[in-house]
Amino acid sequence: MAMAGESSNNNYRDCDGKSHRKVGLVYDETMCKHDTPNGEDHPECPDRIRVIWEKLQLAGVSQRCVVFGGSKAEDKHLQLVHTKDHVSVVKSLSTKKKDYRRNRIASQWNSIYLNGSSSEAAFLAAGSVVELAEKVAEGELDCGYAIVRPPGHHAEPDEAMGFCLFNNVAVAASYLLDERPELGVKKILIVDWDVHHGNGTQKMFWKDPRVLFFSVHRHEHGGFYPAGDDGDYNMVGEGPGEGFNINVPWEQGRCGDADYLAAWDHILIPVAKEFNPDIILLSAGFDAAIGDPLGGCRVTPYGYSVMLKKLMEFAKGKIVLALEGGYNLDSIAKSSLACVQVLLEDKPIQGSSEAYPFESTWRVIQAVRKKLSAYWPSLADVLSSKLIDQKTPTPIIVFSSSDSETEDYADDILDQMSRLNIENHHVDTVSTSWRRDLSKVDVWYASFGSNMWKPRFLCYIQGGQVEGMKKVCVGSMDKTPPKQIMWESFPHRLFFGRESSVTWGVGGVAFINPLTNLNDQTHMCLYRITLEQFNDVLFQENGLKVDSDSPLFGLDTLQLVEKKGSIPLASGGWYGNIVCLGKECDIPILTMTCTLSAVEKFKSGEIPLRPPSEAYANTMIRGLVEGGRLSEEEAKAYIHNAASKPL
Ligand code: Q9C
Ligand code: ZN
Numbered sequence: 001m002a003m004a005g006e007s008s009n010n011n012y013r014d015c016d017g018k019s020h021r022k023v024g025l026v027y028d029e030t031m032c033k034h035d036t037p038n039g040e041d042h043p044e045c046p047d048r049i050r051v052i053w054e055k056l057q058l059a060g061v062s063q064r065c066v067v068f069g070g071s072k073a074e075d076k077h078l079q080l081v082h083t084k085d086h087v088s089v090v091k092s093l094s095t096k097k098k099d100y101r102r103n104r105i106a107s108q109w110n111s112i113y114l115n116g117s118s119s120e121a122a123f124l125a126a127g128s129v130v131e132l133a134e135k136v137a138e139g140e141l142d143c144g145y146a147i148v149r150p151p152g153h154h155a156e157p158d159e160a161m162g163f164c165l166f167n168n169v170a171v172a173a174s175y176l177l178d179e180r181p182e183l184g185v186k187k188i189l190i191v192d193w194d195v196h197h198g199n200g201t202q203k204m205f206w207k208d209p210r211v212l213f214f215s216v217h218r219h220e221h222g223g224f225y226p227a228g229d230d231g232d233y234n235m236v237g238e239g240p241g242e243g244f245n246i247n248v249p250w251e252q253g254r255c256g257d258a259d260y261l262a263a264w265d266h267i268l269i270p271v272a273k274e275f276n277p278d279i280i281l282l283s284a285g286f287d288a289a290i291g292d293p294l295g296g297c298r299v300t301p302y303g304y305s306v307m308l309k310k311l312m313e314f315a316k317g318k319i320v321l322a323l324e325g326g327y328n329l330d331s332i333a334k335s336s337l338a339c340v341q342v343l344l345e346d347k348p349i350q351g352s353s354e355a356y357p358f359e360s361t362w363r364v365i366q367a368v369r370k371k372l373s374a375y376w377p378s379l380a381d382v383l384s385s386k387l388i389d390q391k392t393p394t395p396i397i398v399f400s401s402s403d404s405e406t407e408d409y410a411d412d413i414l415d416q417m418s419r420l421n422i423e424n425h426h427v428d429t430v431s432t433s434w435r436r437d438l439s440k441v442d443v444w445y446a447s448f449g450s451n452m453w454k455p456r457f458l459c460y461i462q463g464g465q466v467e468g469m470k471k472v473c474v475g476s477m478d479k480t481p482p483k484q485i486m487w488e489s490f491p492h493r494l495f496f497g498r499e500s501s502v503t504w505g506v507g508g509v510a511f512i513n514p515l516t517n518l519n520d521q522t523h524m525c526l527y528r529i530t531l532e533q534f535n536d537v538l539f540q541e542n543g544l545k546v547d548s549d550s551p552l553f554g555l556d557t558l559q560l561v562e563k564k565g566s567i568p569l570a571s572g573g574w575y576g577n578i579v580c581l582g583k584e585c586d587i588p589i590l591t592m593t594c595t596l597s598a599v600e601k602f603k604s605g606e607i608p609l610r611p612p613s614e615a616y617a618n619t620m621i622r623g624l625v626e627g628g629r630l631s632e633e634e635a636k637a638y639i640h641n642a643a644s645k646p647l
Helices: 029-033 047-058 084-095 099-107 118-138 168-179 199-204 257-275 301-311 329-343 359-372 410-419 433-438 454-462 531-541 555-564 596-604 614-626 632-644
Strands: 023-026 066-068 143-146 188-192 211-218 245-250 279-284 319-323 442-447 484-490 492-497 509-516 522-530 566-568 577-584 587-593
Touching: 023 118, 023 329, 029 047, 029 118, 047 319, 047 329, 066 118, 084 099, 084 118, 118 143, 118 168, 118 279, 118 319, 143 329, 168 188, 168 199, 168 279, 168 319, 188 257, 199 211, 211 257, 245 257, 245 359, 257 301, 257 359, 279 301, 301 319, 301 329, 319 329, 433 531, 442 531, 454 522, 454 531, 454 614, 484 577, 492 522, 492 632, 509 577, 509 587, 509 596, 522 531, 522 587, 531 587, 555 566, 555 577, 555 587, 614 632
Parallel strands: 023 066, 023 143, 143 319, 188 211, 188 279, 211 245, 279 319, 442 587
Antiparallel strands: 442 522, 484 522, 492 509, 566 577, 577 587
């Protein structure tokens, strides 16, 4: 058995030699037996954990985890947070012969049903979280997910409530603190992202400074379940526990990724840094997920994965997820999968967030920060009006193109970008984390200009300059050459315009019309590179510096462009419009060209059409010929034709 504190380096290496974390999963079919006594439908149904388990199996991720069957909690561990009486009442349920006896007990509690298997499931749920937390604390596992039911966070010391019989997470936290001091767990952060307030957990650690309880939930000024003031942001704990209870009470439904991530970035993450927990327990209800019938919120699997990823920067990644609520079977399965993929440190799942939080979200966040700043200095700063002015329904995109190829405005735009909520969801201790994330995603960069000549394109990757270029390229941070190269034609119009460029001197450069036209055909050379490298190409194409804190084109924008076809960026450069041309091998094909509004200006003559310089034309012809796409004659005619036809 591993000793306390000796946890971080027992990573797995799989057959590719890739390092993965040792992730525990608890699933036990026995917990499906807890059900309504007469077979009535109920949102907290046995299929909830089944669909999650099946999803993880089908995706092939459970096979890469260490799977446990769960074990029953011991009475004395349950009694760390529950009364003796409550534990024995739940235990006695299994010995009751008749449903009506159990129904009578259930009716004395709020939102509870019971059958002959409820007791066994409740003991298993709590015991499973205890066991998993113990293994993570010991270092036998890096992290894990307990797929349990009944859920726990509404259960109070002396009563079951809100579909919860025992408070699984609270039992596990107390077990580590009180029963296993030798493991060295002295500070526990409990994060509760279930859409409902974790009233039970709050009560159990109300005066305990060893447990920082953070709950984000729909509150609606006390109108949402569990109704009342307990979930208010004024509830900060008491005595030695004062300041160690943080509630983020949404005033409205419909909250989504942007709202939750704002709470993360501006409350939870700074406090977690100060608190510096030894382990994190996550009350992982998925009823704030999009599609949930009870929650009415809109968190996507991507949103959950980002929230989890940010938490994994703490406690050396020791984190234990325990399922709480979540009632849309499809949503909870997908969200769970996204989370387990994060635990395994697989490549981040792609996604996009609604761009901005609600106005009410900023109001709540500001109120929480103000109240809690007495205990957490990192919350003391007033949020800038530029930040909080960004709120729904502000449109997602972005800035007008300034049509220049100078570098002067680069810092300005990157500064604007960093204030945007689109791509700056990083834990700021890791300033270049966007590179790590985007380096795991491949795209096809489809070139139709000088980049069709491989040696010229490689300047953008490896740095340097080839014949005809007037300027040296710095190259990408990651200098790995393209993994694959191929040619394809696309129904877009190729044309040449503008007076001159820094790289090629006097003469037009190549653009395509972002809109398709089936009568047109543009040959393109596709390079398979990482999304990180694609950003470095974008930076260079648009005259920006490559050492930026944020990408021009991240996972959110990738998802968006796959949906919308094209999307103008904040670069303000000539090639600040990304067009998705489709997919190849399930990898998106991206190219960069001018905006639609620039096309209009080319048409009106406001920006000149102009044939390419000889050096530029020769580079393209070389690319087409050496790439084996066209003969020399064909290549010359193709370029000449594109340069001479009116738009
Ligand atoms: N008017 C969890 O998500 N709703 N529990 C009862 C009564 C209860 C949710 C509505 C919702 C409980 C773990
Ligand atoms: Zn819930």
